[in-house]
Amino acid sequence: MIKKIIKITLLVAFVGLVFWTFYFLYNKSQKPPETFETTQPFDTTIVKKTVATGSVSPRKEVNMKSQVSGIIEKLYIVAGQQVKQGDVIAKIKIIPNMLNLASAENRVNAAQINVDNTKLEYDRNKQLFDQSIISKSEFQAYELKFKTTQEELSAAKNQLQIIQEGVSKSSGTASNTLVKSTITGMILDVPVKEGGQVIESNTFNEGTTICSVANMGEMIFDGKLDESEVGKVQTGMDIVLTIGAIDEEKFQAKLEYIAPKGVVENGAIQFQIKATINKDNSSFLRAGYSANADIILSKKENVLAIPESVLQFEKEKSFVEVETSPQKFEKRFIKTGLSDGINIEVLEGLKKTDKLKLPKLAVIEQ
Numbered sequence: 001m002i003k004k005i006i007k008i009t010l011l012v013a014f015v016g017l018v019f020w021t022f023y024f025l026y027n028k029s030q031k032p033p034e035t036f037e038t039t040q041p042f043d044t045t046i047v048k049k050t051v052a053t054g055s056v057s058p059r060k061e062v063n064m065k066s067q068v069s070g071i072i073e074k075l076y077i078v079a080g081q082q083v084k085q086g087d088v089i090a091k092i093k094i095i096p097n098m099l100n101l102a103s104a105e106n107r108v109n110a111a112q113i114n115v116d117n118t119k120l121e122y123d124r125n126k127q128l129f130d131q132s133i134i135s136k137s138e139f140q141a142y143e144l145k146f147k148t149t150q151e152e153l154s155a156a157k158n159q160l161q162i163i164q165e166g167v168s169k170s171s172g173t174a175s176n177t178l179v180k181s182t183i184t185g186m187i188l189d190v191p192v193k194e195g196g197q198v199i200e201s202n203t204f205n206e207g208t209t210i211c212s213v214a215n216m217g218e219m220i221f222d223g224k225l226d227e228s229e230v231g232k233v234q235t236g237m238d239i240v241l242t243i244g245a246i247d248e249e250k251f252q253a254k255l256e257y258i259a260p261k262g263v264v265e266n267g268a269i270q271f272q273i274k275a276t277i278n279k280d281n282s283s284f285l286r287a288g289y290s291a292n293a294d295i296i297l298s299k300k301e302n303v304l305a306i307p308e309s310v311l312q313f314e315k316e317k318s319f320v321e322v323e324t325s326p327q328k329f330e331k332r333f334i335k336t337g338l339s340d341g342i343n344i345e346v347l348e349g350l351k352k353t354d355k356l357k358l359p360k361l362a363v364i365e366q
Contacts, residue, residue, distance in 0.1 A: 072196050
């Protein structure tokens, strides 16, 4: 009797265990009810913009060059130094061209011979004039000829001295061996050294740059804009500059130039743009800083907006799913306005108290 009871008990327990196992596996296989997070419309400022890349540069930058060829005898400046217009930045030691030197010496010799000859004629005719043998007008002709040859000799000597030394006695303090700054500004670069050779600037040669000088008080943004964006911008638009070397400050600028012709760069058409940077900033801008320019196409402040990710489309109409009861949503068509790519303005169809369904992130199977 006891064995029978034990068998029945074990059988019941086994059957119960089997049913419980099936029940557990069934419940485990059932998906939990899907829940969605919600968001609400909010007030914000929406700015539609396009981006250009480029660098910061001075509006006025001038390369200082020598008017004569020779050797740099002395440099009076270093990079970063402030100079004024007319300040001497370098002194050039003339290395005469042998052909020009020989020609100038020959000219001096020829002029000296003419002076000697006309001096003899002048002295001879002066005696005749003093004796009233010739008239005054005849004597004046010899006097003029003598003075003319003296001037030619003086000019020939000056030319020889200029070729030899770069300056003549008659020129006073003026000298083309002294290179002077033509503008007031900061020395940006000095690519030469004392003892280096320089070539004069002329019609056929740009000449050797001794230094570059720029007015650092007037800086511009010089950048490139893709052809797909250039049609959206126009001069006078506001720009916000982000400079890589100065993360903590934004710089305001105004678009002033858009190139009428594009150039091919890396397989795409790029258009040059320039913008005036406002002077009201605390940071010193160095020439050559890389920068990104946010060109503000349009801007609306304090508008009702939603994340653009909640927006859906049906037959070119936009709608969102609005919660009507916990985890119950209905489709509602809305009218939208300005978008910045993250948030979009809502013109009609929503209130700030509405709760909108946030879509689940799609999982890409490998």
